[in-house]
Amino acid sequence: MPSTRAHSRPFEHAWHDALYGPKGFYRTAAPVEHFRTSAHASPLLAKALARLARECGLSGVVDIGSGRGELLNALADVGPGLELVGVDVVPRPTSLLPSARWVDSPGGPDLPDLGGAAEGALVVANEWLDDVPCPVLQVDDRGRLRVVHTTREGSQTLGDPPTAPDLEWVRRWWPVDGAPPGTRVEVGRSRDLAWASLVRQAHNSVLVAIDYAHHAASRPPTGTLVGFRAGRQVAPVPDRSCDITAHVAMDAVAEATPDVTSSVLTTQREALQLLGITAEPPPHALATQNPTAYLAALANAGEAGELLARDGLGGFVWLVQSRGPQVPPLCP
Ligand SMILES: C[S@@+](CC[C@H](N)C(=O)[O-])C[C@H]1O[C@@H](n2cnc3c(N)ncnc32)[C@H](O)[C@@H]1O
Numbered sequence: 001m002p003s004t005r006a007h008s009r010p011f012e013h014a015w016h017d018a019l020y021g022p023k024g025f026y027r028t029a030a031p032v033e034h035f036r037t038s039a040h041a042s043p044l045l046a047k048a049l050a051r052l053a054r055e056c057g058l059s060g061v062v063d064i065g066s067g068r069g070e071l072l073n074a075l076a077d078v079g080p081g082l083e084l085v086g087v088d089v090v091p092r093p094t095s096l097l098p099s100a101r102w103v104d105s106p107g108g109p110d111l112p113d114l115g116g117a118a119e120g121a122l123v124v125a126n127e128w129l130d131d132v133p134c135p136v137l138q139v140d141d142r143g144r145l146r147v148v149h150t151t152r153e154g155s156q157t158l159g160d161p162p163t164a165p166d167l168e169w170v171r172r173w174w175p176v177d178g179a180p181p182g183t184r185v186e187v188g189r190s191r192d193l194a195w196a197s198l199v200r201q202a203h204n205s206v207l208v209a210i211d212y213a214h215h216a217a218s219r220p221p222t223g224t225l226v227g228f229r230a231g232r233q234v235a236p237v238p239d240r241s242c243d244i245t246a247h248v249a250m251d252a253v254a255e256a257t258p259d260v261t262s263s264v265l266t267t268q269r270e271a272l273q274l275l276g277i278t279a280e281p282p283p284h285a286l287a288t289q290n291p292t293a294y295l296a297a298l299a300n301a302g303e304a305g306e307l308l309a310r311d312g313l314g315g316f317v318w319l320v321q322s323r324g325p326q327v328p329p330l331c332p
Contacts, residue, residue, distance in 0.1 A: 008149040015133035018238035020107030025240050026089050031067040035228045037127050038313050042303035043074040048275035050079030053122040056206045056325040060121040065128035069096035085117045109194040118202040126210045129191045130245045139183040154237030173252045174219050184223035188249035192256035199257045204324040213250035213317035250317045260321040266331040269314035279305040
């Protein structure tokens with residue numbers, strides 16, 4: 001009988017197959033059935049992105065990791081006239097409005113040829129990069145960094161030392177010299193490369209990556225790898241039954257490509273507020289003057305509150321990079 005070790009392989013590979021292999025999680029499951037993103041929470045995200053596209057003089061929006069097209073459908077409502085393109089690993093969702101185009105993608109770090117769709121567009125990736133598998137490393141009992149391996153059932157062991165390029169990334173972005181055994185590093189190089197490959201396809205465009213992230217001064221010592229299933233956080237077992245995700249080292253992603261004319265890192269809260277989203281409740285007087293408008297404005301304020309919450313979606317990081325167009329200020 002083969003030993004457990006024989007079934008064990010680098011976590012990154014098991015993660016990739018569990019999400020994007022044949023019958024992988026994302027080939028069958030709709031994100032909205034398992035967790036709530038800003039795109040699910042409110043059409044106000046679409047409203048803000050439509051405004052950003054307009055202010056940058058862009059004629060369309062390309063949504064990388066489109067799920068079932070929730071953001072695109074909201075954009076069709078709030079940004080009439082925008083050319084909309086969705087990209088994901090499933091065939092075109094039946095719920096997608098007919099005016100939007102759809103491109104199938106291989107998944108993970110790999111993108112299809114967008115055939116010019118990303119030129120002159122706002123290219124949005126809401127919670128794509130956290131789903132790009134990356135090597136997971138751990139400091140062993142002798143203080144050496146080794147690659148975390150896993151079985152399909154989720155039992156983890158330590159394998160070889162990391163590759164030279166991964167080690168170089170660790171030294172630059174997530175140094176762990178002298179850290180105690182058990183310390184982990186999630187090597188963001190695969191996310192940097194994935195983002196750079198998207199930027200290369202986006203001429204005269206503005207790109208926005210939105211994700212839960214950390215930066216050099218706030219790397220989590222035991223990593224951030226988790227699973228999500230049916231609205232709950234679960235162990236990151238690569239058996240295709242759950243999403244597997246790890247936070248993004250967005251400061252590294254921001255420096256992944258030299259081809260940009262401007263680059264801003266900010267929070268969702270700051271960006272959305274500067275794009276006109278506010279959680280201010282409507283004046284009480286409106287309740288008597290126009291009760292319907294009052295209730296609508298109240299619901300709006302509630303949704304905005306969720307998108308702006310400092311310890312929730314508002315704390316997500318926005319990386320906004322331009323390859324030509326002028327971008328309005330997005331941090332205070
Ligand atoms: C966390 S979900 C986010 C879905 C949607 N953006 C939202 O905000 O609700 C990540 C999505 O990215 C998709 N995805 C992963 N890698 C991709 C790739 N290389 N190209 C296109 N979509 C990808 C997954 O299939 C999944 O639908």
